[in-house]
Amino acid sequence: MFAMMESARLEALHLAHDPATGLKAIIAIHNTRLGPALGGCRYLAYPDDESAVRDAIRLAQGMSYKAALAGLEQGGGKAVIIRPPHVDNRGALFEAFGRMIESLKGRYITAVDSGTSSADMDCIAQQTQHVTSTTAAGDPSPHTAMGIYSGIRASALARLGSDDLDGLRVAIQGLGNVGFALAEQLSAAGALLYVSDLDPGRVQLAVEQLGAHPVSGEELLATPCDILAPCGLGGVLNAQTVGELRCAAVAGAANNQLASAEVADELEGRGILYAPDYVINSGGLIYVALKHRGEELPAITAHLARIGRRLTEIYAHAQADKRSPARVADDLAERLLYGA
Incomplete structure (x- = not known):
């Protein structure tokens, strides 16, 4: 894991597990030199945990490059939620993820990505202000x-x-x-x-x-x-x-x-x-x-x-x-x- 981080020049990797909701989440923060890390949240099934970590790191690096050349005061980050075979309450799962984001105190801002929707972002917004792509924000x-x-x-x-x-x-x-x-x-x-x-x-x-x-x-x-x-x-x-x-x-x-x-x-x-x-x-x-x-x-x-x-x-x-x-x-x- 640390070898992957070093190769991508990743600043931080955060993991969270909430058994009550089934949340297994990864937040990769690549670079915050230009501002807080911003990047979407994927909600996908992965063959194994390492594949999910690798995906988050690779995508976070790409977001840093994208934000830099877009002239934004943002760094690059990415989140991956490993989709469980069954989830009892999707809203509760994303609220738990919102609490994970809030614990980072603004270093990472999340958004819609593969497998997530504005409705999911609305659930996250119940727990943190560090989220965009909500229903109110509109479709990008x-x-x-x-x-x-x-x-x-x-x-x-x-x-x-x-x-x-x-x-x-x-x-x-x-x-x-x-x-x-x-x-x-x-x-x-x-x-x-x-x-x-x-x-x-x-x-x-x-x-x-x-x-x-x-x-x-x-x-x-x-x-x-x-x-x-x-x-x-x-x-x-x-x-x-x-x-x-x-x-x-x-x-x-x-x-x-x-x-x-x-x-x-x-x-x-x-x-x-x-x-x-x-x-x-x-x-x-x-x-x-x-x-x-x-x-x-x-x-x-x-x-x-x-x-x-x-x-x-x-x-x-x-x-x-x-x-x-x-x-x-x-x-x-x-x-x-x-x-x-």
């Missing part, structure tokens, strides 16, 4: 999509010479809350959409409402397009799939798109521009962080516009250094976090 998904849209325009300008999306071919993998909202914005700008999702109903909705072209999940990565937007599961870009890509740039909402750091170099070698995922998908974090601080919507929207400008900066450095934008982004984030 549209704001994540706004940031992705801004990042796609910046990527199109850098790779294709224009940020005019009219007629641009965009392949979207995953039509969840963020993916579908992104598809709506791209369609309004005149982009031609190719879409896939595990839920055929979501695909049909995009076809009927947005004039999208349906593509099977197996074929989407190899679909000829200008921009590939992974908006589903992570790890979609690996040594095998990179060779199948027929796009000019990859710019999407999914977390941890690269199976390994070396995949970024393979993309660079193929001349495919890569928008670092934790930069382009930071809109949701920006929304929940600023909302938690009491900022109004115009200020939040103005901050979202910085995503495109940050990507443009990263692309310029990458071109000058002949390196992958992913490597450049990591270096920039580490300078902010560690003064390196």
Whole structure:
């Protein structure tokens, strides 16, 4: 466990067990140099405790990088609740987790993530103020999509010479809350959409409402397009799939798109521009962080516009250094976090 912490440069790892509710929770605090750690809470089944700890540490590190490059006064953290086979009272379990957060005295702020909902955050809020993504705070998904849209325009300008999306071919993998909202914005700008999702109903909705072209999940990565937007599961870009890509740039909402750091170099070698995922998908974090601080919507929207400008900066450095934008982004984030 300590080896994992040292490798990720993690500040702290907190564990809690509440037999009365079935709570088994892990909070990983990666870096608080820029402010209190902020990151979502996952509620998932894991094959073993080590897998849950590893997930929390990996995701907390990513949140530090994301917050730093988003220009937020926040550190990075992540929580994992190991979902039990059966729970008698879900509300009581999340209230117990709220008490765990409160015991950290503001060092960690939680939010919605895989397996959790605004209703769960409402339960946590009964025990602590260090929570966002509540029902009152609103859904961050549209704001994540706004940031992705801004990042796609910046990527199109850098790779294709224009940020005019009219007629641009965009392949979207995953039509969840963020993916579908992104598809709506791209369609309004005149982009031609190719879409896939595990839920055929979501695909049909995009076809009927947005004039999208349906593509099977197996074929989407190899679909000829200008921009590939992974908006589903992570790890979609690996040594095998990179060779199948027929796009000019990859710019999407999914977390941890690269199976390994070396995949970024393979993309660079193929001349495919890569928008670092934790930069382009930071809109949701920006929304929940600023909302938690009491900022109004115009200020939040103005901050979202910085995503495109940050990507443009990263692309310029990458071109000058002949390196992958992913490597450049990591270096920039580490300078902010560690003064390196």
